[in-house]
Amino acid sequence: MISIEEAITIVKEHTKPLTNHETKALKDCLGKTLAADVFSPINMPPFRQSAMDGYAVYKHDSNTYKIIDEVKAGDGHQPRLQSGEAVRIFTGAPVPNSANAIIIQEHVSIDNNTLTANNPITLNANIRPLGEQTKKDDVALKRGTKLTPAGIGFLTSLGITEVMINKPTSIALVVTGNELAKAGKPLKYGQIYESNAIMLSSALNDLGYMNVEIFSVEDDYQSTYNVLQEAISNNDMVLVSGGISVGDYDFVGKALLDLGVKQLFYKVKQKPGKPLFFGKKDDTLVFALPGNPASALSCFYIYVYTALQRVSGNEHFELLKSTAKSISNFTKKGDRAQFLKAIYNNDKVEILEGQNSSMIHTFALANALVYVPENLHEIAINDTVNVILLPIN
Numbered sequence: 001m002i003s004i005e006e007a008i009t010i011v012k013e014h015t016k017p018l019t020n021h022e023t024k025a026l027k028d029c030l031g032k033t034l035a036a037d038v039f040s041p042i043n044m045p046p047f048r049q050s051a052m053d054g055y056a057v058y059k060h061d062s063n064t065y066k067i068i069d070e071v072k073a074g075d076g077h078q079p080r081l082q083s084g085e086a087v088r089i090f091t092g093a094p095v096p097n098s099a100n101a102i103i104i105q106e107h108v109s110i111d112n113n114t115l116t117a118n119n120p121i122t123l124n125a126n127i128r129p130l131g132e133q134t135k136k137d138d139v140a141l142k143r144g145t146k147l148t149p150a151g152i153g154f155l156t157s158l159g160i161t162e163v164m165i166n167k168p169t170s171i172a173l174v175v176t177g178n179e180l181a182k183a184g185k186p187l188k189y190g191q192i193y194e195s196n197a198i199m200l201s202s203a204l205n206d207l208g209y210m211n212v213e214i215f216s217v218e219d220d221y222q223s224t225y226n227v228l229q230e231a232i233s234n235n236d237m238v239l240v241s242g243g244i245s246v247g248d249y250d251f252v253g254k255a256l257l258d259l260g261v262k263q264l265f266y267k268v269k270q271k272p273g274k275p276l277f278f279g280k281k282d283d284t285l286v287f288a289l290p291g292n293p294a295s296a297l298s299c300f301y302i303y304v305y306t307a308l309q310r311v312s313g314n315e316h317f318e319l320l321k322s323t324a325k326s327i328s329n330f331t332k333k334g335d336r337a338q339f340l341k342a343i344y345n346n347d348k349v350e351i352l353e354g355q356n357s358s359m360i361h362t363f364a365l366a367n368a369l370v371y372v373p374e375n376l377h378e379i380a381i382n383d384t385v386n387v388i389l390l391p392i393n
C-alpha cells in the first residue's frame with residue numbers, strides 16, 4: 001500500500017495534456033483551456049490614451065495655458081499643440097502627440113480660454129502609454145490558461161474572436177453493483193439507490209467537464225469486462241465506481257488487468273478510499289473508485305481532479321490548501337491518513353460528525369476536507385490543521 005503523496009506523484013507523472021485541439025469562437029470558450037499561446041494583434045491601448053477628464057498640455061515654464069481645442073473619447077482628430085497650449089480632454093480620448101501631460105480638471109482654474117494649473121505638472125501624468133497593457137505581437141495569454149470571464153474580456157479587447165482550445169475531455173462513468181436501484185422506483189429488500197453516477201457526473205459538470213457518458217453494470221465478470229472495454233476504447237478517462245475491493249463479486253480489478261490496463265497503483269494508505277486503483281491503457285486514464293459514496297467523492301477530488309487539470313493543460317492548477325484552527329475534537333482510529341469532511345470559514349474549521357465512508361450526508365454540508373496525516377492521531381480544539389478547499393461552485 002502506498003502513501004497519499006506517492007499516489008499523487010504517480011497521478012501527476014502519468015497525466016499529460018491531451019493533444020486534440022480545435023478552433024472555437026471565443027464567446028463559447030468560458031472555462032476552456034488555451035491549447036496555444038495567443039499573440040496580440042494590436043498594441044493595447046492602441047493610442048496614447050487619457051486616463052482622466054481634464055486638460056492635455058504642452059508643458060512650459062509658466063502655469064498658464066491657452067485652450068485651443070477639445071478631444072473626447074472616440075474622436076479621430078489630432079490637434080497640434082505649441083508650447084504653452086492645452087486642449088480640453090476626456091477619459092479614454094486619444095492624447096495629441098504634441099501633449100506631454102494631462103492635468104485633471106479639479107486641479108485647474110479656467111478663465112475663458114485660459115487655464116491656470118494649481119499644482120506643479122508632472123510630465124506624462126495621466127497618460128496611458130501606447131501598448132502599456134500589451135504590445136503588438138507579444139503573448140497576450142499563454143497556452144494552458146483557463147479562460148475566465150476576465151480572460152475572454154481581455155482577448156476581446158485585443159480584437160480576437162477565435163482561439164485554439166483543447167477538445168473537451170471525454171469521460172466514461174461506469175457504475176457497478178447488483179444492489180443498485182434507480183431513484184424514483186420502490187426499493188426491494190437488499191437494494192439501495194444508486195447515487196454515485198449522478199454525484200460524480202455533477203462533480204465533473206461543476207468543473208466544466210460536460211462530455212460524460214454513464215454506463216451501469218451488474219457484478220458479473222463478463223459484463224464488467226465488456227462494458228469497461230467499450231468505455232476505455234472510446235474515452236480519454238474512465239471512472240469506475242465500486243467492485244474494486246477484494247470480495248468474490250468485485251470484478252473490476254481483474255477485468256481491467258485482463259483488458260491490458262497497466263496498473264500504476266492499487267490501494268492507498270488513506271481513509272476513505274483505500275482500494276483506489278489508477279491505471280492507463282494507451283492514452284486512456286482509468287480510476288477505479290471505491291464504491292462507498294464518500295470514498296468515491298474523496299478520491300475524485302484528491303486524485304481525479306488533479307488528473308483532469310493536467311489532461312486539460314492546466315498543469316499549475318492545484319487544489320487550494322490552507323491551515324485553520326479546529327473548532328472540533330477528533331480522534332483517529334487506525335494508522336491510515338484521513339480526509340475529514342469539514343466546514344471551513346474565516347481560518348476556522350469544523351470537523352463534521354458522520355465520517356464513515358458509506359455516509360454522504362456530511363459531504364453534502366462540507367466545503368473542505370481536513371487532512372490528518374498518518375502519524376497524527378488526535379485533533380484538539382484550537383489545534384492548527386491542514387485544510388483542502390473543495391473545488392465546488
Ligand SMILES: Nc1nc2c(c(=O)[nH]1)N[C@H]1C(S)=C(S)[C@@H](COP(=O)(O)OP(=O)(O)OC[C@H]3O[C@@H](n4cnc5c(N)ncnc54)[C@H](O)[C@@H]3O)O[C@H]1N2
Nearest residue numbers: 175177194195196242243244245250274290291292293295
Ligand atoms: N475484506 C475486506 N473488505 C473490504 C475492504 C478490505 O480491505 N478488506 N475494504 C473496504 C473498503 S475500505 C472499501 S472503501 C470498500 C470498497 O469496496 P468496492 O469498491 O468494491 O465497492 P462496493 O463493494 O461495490 O461498494 C461499497 C459500498 O458502497 C455502496 N455503493 C456502491 N456503489 C454505489 C453507488 N453507485 N451508489 C451508492 N452506493 C454505492 C455499496 O452498496 C456498498 O455498501 O470495500 C471494503 N471492504
Ligand code: MOO
Nearest residue numbers: 272273274295357
Ligand atoms: O477506504 Mo474505505 O473508503 O475506508 O471505506
